[in-house]
Amino acid sequence: MIDNDRRNLLLGALAASLAFSTHAADTAASNHVLPDGERDMDSVRWTGNEQIAMLVYNGMTIQDLVGPHCMLGFMKGAKIHIVAKTLEPVTSDAGLTVIPTATFENCPKDLTVLFTPGGTDGTLAAASDEQTLAFFADRGARAKYVTSVCSGALILGAAGLLKGYKATSHWCCRDALAGFGAIPVAERVVQDRNRITGAGVTAGLDFGLTLVAELRGKIYAECAQLVKEYDPHPPFNAGSLKTAPENVKIAMTKLLADFSKKANALAANSHLS
Numbered sequence: 163m164i165d166n167d168r169r170n171l172l173l174g175a176l177a178a179s180l181a182f183s184t185h186a187a188d189t190a191a192s193n194h195v196l197p198d199g200e201r202d203m204d205s206v207r208w209t210g211n212e213q214i215a216m217l218v219y220n221g222m223t224i225q226d227l228v229g230p231h232c233m234l235g236f237m238k239g240a241k242i243h244i245v246a247k248t249l250e251p252v253t254s255d256a257g258l259t260v261i262p263t264a265t266f267e268n269c270p271k272d273l274t275v276l277f278t279p280g281g282t283d284g285t286l287a288a289a290s291d292e293q294t295l296a297f298f299a300d301r302g303a304r305a306k307y308v309t310s311v312c313s314g315a316l317i318l319g320a321a322g323l324l325k326g327y328k329a330t331s332h333w334c335c336r337d338a339l340a341g342f343g344a345i346p347v348a349e350r351v352v353q354d355r356n357r358i359t360g361a362g363v364t365a366g367l368d369f370g371l372t373l374v375a376e377l378r379g380k381i382y383a384e385c386a387q388l389v390k391e392y393d394p395h396p397p398f399n400a401g402s403l404k405t406a407p408e409n410v411k412i413a414m415t416k417l418l419a420d421f422s423k424k425a426n427a428l429a430a431n432s433h434l435s
Contacts, residue, residue, distance in 0.1 A: 290428065330360065
């Protein structure tokens with residue numbers, strides 16, 4: 163009798179252990195947790211055929227473009243189109259010149275990713291330009307992912323592509339997104355269905371990795387992160403409104419006050435407001 167009781171106790175403990183292990187495995191899978199022993203490198207889709215259109219325009223912030231391009235360009239087989247109204251050189255707000263590879267007319271009609279960087283006055287001009295907005299409305303209606311970094315979200319909003327979606331942008335103009343019918347979220351990267359938006363400037367790196375993981379899987383994104391040695395350890399802790407010293411926040415808020423005002427006015431005057 164004692165032996166039977168012990169056997170039953172052992173069998174019960176084993177069953178409970180197996181049930182717990184199965185639950186843990188399911189939880190890990192749902193959280194995209196991949197223990198090293200479960201990483202199947204042979205299952206990674208190393209080559210694809212994504213069609214990616216990245217808008218460029220005079221006055222854009224170059225890091226908004228280069229950060230995501232750095233990560234997306236690691237995807238073997240992906241085709242990145244640098245798109246503008248014409249093929250004339252485009253000059254960023256820092257003076258760096260970019261040569262477009264496609265125009266609004268000959269950019270592929272069906273895109274995997276439609277993307278726009280941000281800026282300040284150049285972004286406001288692009289978000290008020292009928293041709294630019296028509297291009298985004300057309301391609302955005304069919305693109306698998308509609309995306310932006312920094313104040314580029316203003317262009318998506320002005321084109322009617324953020325209505326009803328959660329989105330983020332640079333902190334100085336994030337609240338203006340509500341004027342386009344979007345739901346502003348104070349996060350570094352925000353994904354709502356097929357809309358993926360990044361916060362200000364350097365958030366484009368996190369945005370890029372998020373998009374690579376979406377397109378090719380987490381392992382591929384981790385490989386991209388390692389190759390790019392993206393392991394930030396900034397020398398200062400002033401990279402967000404949550405951590406920056408008060409005098410720094412006051413100075414930068416004052417510096418960007420005019421742009422913030424213009425961004426809010428753009429949204430307020432939108433037919434989507």
